[in-house]
Amino acid sequence: DTAVSQTPKYLVTQMGNDKSIKCEQNLGHDTMYWYKQDSKKFLKIMFSYNNKELIINETVPNRFSPKSPDKAHLNLHINSLELGDSAVYFCASSQARTGDDYGYTFGSGTRLTVV
Amino acid sequence: DQQVKQNSPSLSVQEGRISILNCDYTNSMFDYFLWYKKYPAEGPTFLISISSIKDKNEDGRFTVFLNKSAKHLSLHIVPSQPGDSAVYFCAATRWSGSFYFGSGTKLNVKP
Numbered sequence: 001d002t003a004v005s006q007t008p009k010y011l012v013t014q015m016g017n018d019k020s021i022k023c024e025q026n027l028g029h030d031t032m033y034w035y036k037q038d039s040k041k042f043l044k045i046m047f048s049y050n051n052k053e054l055i056i057n058e059t060v061p062n063r064f065s066p067k068s069p070d071k072a073h074l075n076l077h078i079n080s081l082e083l084g085d086s087a088v089y090f091c092a093s094s095q096a097r098t099g100d101d102y103g104y105t106f107g108s109g110t111r112l113t114v115v
Numbered sequence: 116d117q118q119v120k121q122n123s124p125s126l127s128v129q130e131g132r133i134s135i136l137n138c139d140y141t142n143s144m145f146d147y148f149l150w151y152k153k154y155p156a157e158g159p160t161f162l163i164s165i166s167s168i169k170d171k172n173e174d175g176r177f178t179v180f181l182n183k184s185a186k187h188l189s190l191h192i193v194p195s196q197p198g199d200s201a202v203y204f205c206a207a208t209r210w211s212g213s214f215y216f217g218s219g220t221k222l223n224v225k226p
Contacts, residue, residue: 009213035158041149045158088214096156104153104202108213 003027006091006107013081014115021076021110023091027103031055031096032074034066037088037109049074050096081114088112118142119207121217128224134192136220138205141186145207145215150179150190153202153219162203163190195224 004025013019025032031050035043047066048056054066063079078085091107120139128134138148146167151159165172165179165188172179178191192199202219 033158041161041164043151043159043161090214104204104219106204106206106214106216108215109208111211111213 004091004093004105004107006089006110008110009108010111010113012113012115015081015083017081018077018079019081019112020078021089021091021112023074023076023107025072025091025093025105027093027095027105029093029095029103029105030071031094032068032071033092033094034074034076035090035092036060037090039087043090047074047076078112083114086112086114117215117218118145119205119215119217121203121205121220123220124218125221125223128195128222130197130224130226131194134190134195134199134222134224136190136192136203136205136222138188138190138217139186140188140207140215142207142209142215143183143186144209144212146209147207148179148181148188149206149208150177151204151206152199153204159204192222195222197224197226200224 007022033048034046046060049068051071052068065077067075088109094104095102149164150162152162153159163174163177181188202221204219205217208214
C-alpha cells in the first residue's frame with residue numbers, strides 16, 4: 001500500500017552504463033518530483049512534472065532525462081553514468097494547490113552507486 | 116505500514132515562543148534521523164540531523180532531541196520566528212538503507 005514507491009531501492013552499476021529509476025504514486029496527485037540528495041543531506045530538485053508536463057527542470061546534465069507516461073508515474077533515466085552520480089535519489093508527489101503543496105509525500109529513496 | 120509518523124498535521128505558535136514538532140518511529144533499527152523544512156512551491160531544505168548515538172543535537176535556534184526508548188524525536192525551535200512558518204518533515208534511515216519520511220507538520224508562527 002506504499003503511497004510513493006521507487007524501484008529499485010539499491011542500484012550498483014558501472015561507469016558508462018545507462019540505468020532507469022522508476023517512481024509510481026497511488027495518491028492521485030497531480031505533481032511529481034525527482035530530488036538528488038547530496039553528501040550533506042541537502043535535497044536538490046532535479047525535475048518536476050504536473051499532469052505529465054515538465055514544469056521544473058533545474059540545471060542537471062543532459063544525461064538525466066525524466067519520462068512521465070501518465071500522472072502516476074515519473075521515471076528517471078540516466079545515460080553514461082559517472083562516479084559523481086552516486087547519491088540517493090528521491091521521488092515525491094503532491095497535490096498542488098494555489099500557493100501550497102498539499103499532501104507532499106516522499107518515496108523511500110534509491111541508493112545509486114556508480115563504480 | 117508507516118514507519119515514521121508525524122501525528123500533528125499542523126501547529127500554531129506565537130512569535131518568540133517555543134515550537135515543538137514531534138515525530139514517532141516504529142523501527143528500532145533506524146540509526147539516523149533528519150528534519151527538513153519546506154516552504155510552499157519550493158523543495159525541502161535540510162535543517163538538522165541526529166545520529167542514534169546522541170540524544171541531542173543543537174544548531175542555533177534548532178535543537179533535535181532523540182528518545183530511543185520511546186522511539187520519539189522532536190524538533191525545538193526557540194525563539195520561533197514568522198519565517199519559520201513552513202511544513203516540517205522528519206525522516207529516518209539506517210546505514211545505507213531506505214529513508215522513511217513522516218507526512219509533515221505545518222507550522223504557523225503568528226507575529
